[in-house]
Amino acid sequence: MSLGLISCQIQSFLHKPIRIDSCNLQPTSCNFIFSYKLPGKSLTAKCQQTRQPSIQTKTQEDGIPVEDVKILVKFKSRHNYIRVLEVSRKADHPFAGSRLLLLDGPGNIHSISFLFKSLTNTYFDVFATLPPVLPPGPLGILGFGAGSAARLILELYPQGVIHGWELDPSVIEVGREYFGLAKLEKQYPDRLFVYIGNALKASLRDGFSGILVDLFSKGSLIPELQDPTTWVKLSKCLRKGGRIMVNVGGSCVESENKRKDGKVVMEETLKAMQSVFGNKLFVLNLGNRKDDSSIALTGVLPDPDEWKKALPGSLSYYVDMWTPFSDG
Known part of the structure; x- marks a missing residue:
């Protein structure tokens, strides 16, 4: 067998499909790369990370030996090509001891879970900084995945209540079986509510204190997010003083449609948001390059x-990373 590479962009990373390709990725500042054996091919799965790997740990080029990566499940649902990977705790890599949820063709990771720690060093940690700057009330998660953001928030904020929407029931079932979601629902029956359906139709009678948006399909931000009317509608779902935090992706998000560039889609999404929120729009860039991936x-x-x-x-590390969005 030949040695391939798995590189990771979580969006979803961490909203995050596996792309089968014969070429090797050039590593970027926001990608980890896993070594993986496949006959004559390489698997690539992109993942957003929020910090640079320590020089003491393996780098992207080093990867993870095939014996340290295990595929637990893979199948096609109505909406996704679903895969769950498990990285051995013995692996010399920042993702050691984790499980990764991959959706769609290109291999963007949509959820991550560690066995012995809560924080992920991915954009899910940035999502977990939102509750302290919200008014009282429930938080909505649009694009629930396997529950990575929900788990962090429920553990960090004892008063937090979450209502999450996910289009694909198979993703929720995988989350319950492989990512501890069933245990989370049992542990927090009055604080966690999961719905199957179109997240853009999410609503609560008295509104949300805040909304986390992590909506990708076929390896790209859904097109509705490039439409200002979507942001007008979502803003009307907020309580007074409420906020929206969004994974807007970037150049390291790979679409199944080769004509869709992640950077361009990110910029179109931010412009649509700016047309609604004006100068009350801020961006946090992940990785070294501005267009790698952003929140x-x-x-x-x-x-x-x-x-x-x-x-x-x-988590306080992230507070100083926000800058005003500037078109151009």
């Missing part, structure tokens, strides 16, 4: 010192 936040930027005080120390 967007609506509303007046919170006082950084107060925000940091309300966060676990390991």
Whole structure:
């Protein structure tokens, strides 16, 4: 067998399909690469990370030996090509001891779960910084995946209540069986509510205090997010003072449609948001390059010192990374 490479962009990473390709990826600052054996081919699965790997750990070029990566399940549902990978705890890699949910063709990772730790060093950790800057009330997650963001928020904020929407029931079932979602639902029956259906039709009678948006299909942000009317509608679902945080992807998000460039789709999404939120739109860039992958936040930027005080120390790192969105 020949040695292939699996590189990871979680969006979803971490909203995150596997792309079968005969060429090797050139590593970027936001990608991990896993070694994996396949007959004459290489598997690639892209993943957003929020920090640079330590020089003491393996780099993208080193990868993970095939014996440290195991495919637990793979099948096609009505909406997705679903795969679950497990990385051995013995692997010399930042993803050691994790399970990864891959959807669609290109291999973008949509959920990640570690056996012995909660934080992921991916954009899910950025999502977990939102609750302290929201008014009281439930949080909506549009694009629930296997529940990575929900798990972090429920564990970090004892008063947090989450309503999550996921289009594909098979993704929820995989989350329950392989990512501890069933245990999470049992543990927090009055704080976690999961719905199967179109996330853009999500609503609560008294509105959301905040909304996390992580909506990808076929390896790309869904086209509705490039339409300003979508953001108008979502803003009307918020309580007074509510905010929206969005995984807007970037150049390291790979679409099944080769004509869809992740950077272009990200820019179109941000422009649509800016037309609705004006100068109350901020961006946090992941990786070294501005267009690698980004998270967007609506509303007046919170006082950084107060925000940091309300966060676990390991998450306060992200507060100073927000900058105003500038078109051009």
